[in-house]
Amino acid sequence: MPDHRLQEAIDTLKGSGVRITPQRHAVLEYLLNSMTHPTADEIYKALESKFPNMSVATVYNNLRVFREIGLVRELTYGDSSSRFDCNTTDHYHIICESCGKIVDFHYPSLNEVESLAEQVTGFDVSHHRMEVYGTCSDCQKENAH
Amino acid sequence: MPDHRLQEAIDTLKGSGVRITPQRHAVLEYLLNSMTHPTADEIYKALESKFPNMSVATVYNNLRVFREIGLVRELTYGDSSSRFDCNTTDHYHIICESCGKIVDFHYPSLNEVESLAEQVTGFDVSHHRMEVYGTCSDCQKENAH
DNA sequence: TTATTACATTAGAATCCTTATAAATAGTGT
DNA sequence: ACACTATTTATAAGGATTCTAATGTAATAA
Structure with missing residues (x-):
């Protein structure tokens, strides 16, 4: 495709x-x-x-x-x-702690965090990483039983 | 202590x-x-x-x-x-890609990200993780030579 | 106290993921 | 088609983690 x-x-x-x-x-x-x-x-x-x-x-x-x-x-x-x-566009991931599923989600890039970290620590920042963890809706249903 | x-x-x-x-x-x-x-x-x-x-x-x-x-x-x-x-206090990490050093830095917790991710994906969010990567000031000096 | 039970530790083997090696193979530019 | 060199292959090696089976130890009950 x-x-x-x-x-x-x-x-x-x-x-x-x-x-x-x-x-x-x-x-x-x-x-x-x-x-x-x-x-x-x-x-x-x-x-x-x-x-x-x-x-x-x-x-x-x-x-x-x-x-x-x-x-x-x-x-x-x-x-x-x-x-x-291979999705190199800016996006983050949310990961199901129960089944391991990884789902994309979009959020404006956290540039403020990078620049603040740079100021506070004296690092030369190259990039950052962020993930959210939780339970996906499928596993929520499973667990309800 | x-x-x-x-x-x-x-x-x-x-x-x-x-x-x-x-x-x-x-x-x-x-x-x-x-x-x-x-x-x-x-x-x-x-x-x-x-x-x-x-x-x-x-x-x-x-x-x-x-x-x-x-x-x-x-x-x-x-x-x-x-x-x-030991995940007690809220803080993030910045990691030197050259020497591996890990330094703590504080930033207001990204609650907005969690709640948005929850809405968009239907996950029940438990926590998130974020790190910034870069070169620490020591390694910047090293590299300057 | 003693016996019982369940949980912990140990040493080493096993497993899984990833990288290194060396010989054979096959793209690419001329 | 040739030559050059990157790439593939099979296998070995490496490192991190888990498993296994025997032994040890803490808690509990009789």
Whole structure:
């Protein structure tokens, strides 16, 4: 569906001297089409049928390349494995403590916080991170039983 | 120093039917006194001299108990291991991307964000988390060379 | 006190996620 | 098509955390 996003991403990669291999293309395409925030292993399993010989290291390698170029963000939540998000527009996440679901939500970026932190601490601020935790409506219903 | 906090925590544990063993007491005390946000391994190493036979599993077990009771919060930053924080006072963290230093800073709690997220997503919000990342003044000087 | 029970600790193995290695493979620009 | 070099692959290695089974210890009841 977002063919233009895929093409843009490929152009960005090429512009940085990154080769477009079939595996790389597939990982990128999967990430762009997925609304969830998949783990490396989920991506690996999803592409297993298409690339039976692909190594899990390839998935990690490509995710690292995408992250370094700025195409994806790596999210480290409480659970064991990292999740990858290719939605680079400014948004935050709310995470269900019961089922682990991650939902996007938008909020004006907290620039004030960054500038205040900079003044108070003397840091040179690069970015910030914020998440909200709670129980999603599905799990609220579950728990009601 | 915060003997009352330690005593309160112990009372909370006892109230939940958790036994106070020497190792458990030591882990709890260390966490309450530490201004940094130690990893399990840091706690393990810090208590090594006092408890030469303590297993690293004991540290993990106790941290899990404390977390389940709500005495500490587990924080996962980008790096490999979790950090543990006695989540009592409201404050945020700013983290140096160069040396890993974690500095506290205060900011009015982002209640608006929580309530907006609640409305938009239908979650029942329990808490949020925010950190600012950047380069501390020491590392800025280093880099200037 | 003694026996019983349930909870804790220990040491080490096991597991999971991620990265490193080295050889083979395959894009890309010319 | 060639040469150059990035990439993939399979596997090993690494680190963090959890599991297991045996042992130890605190609380409780008889």
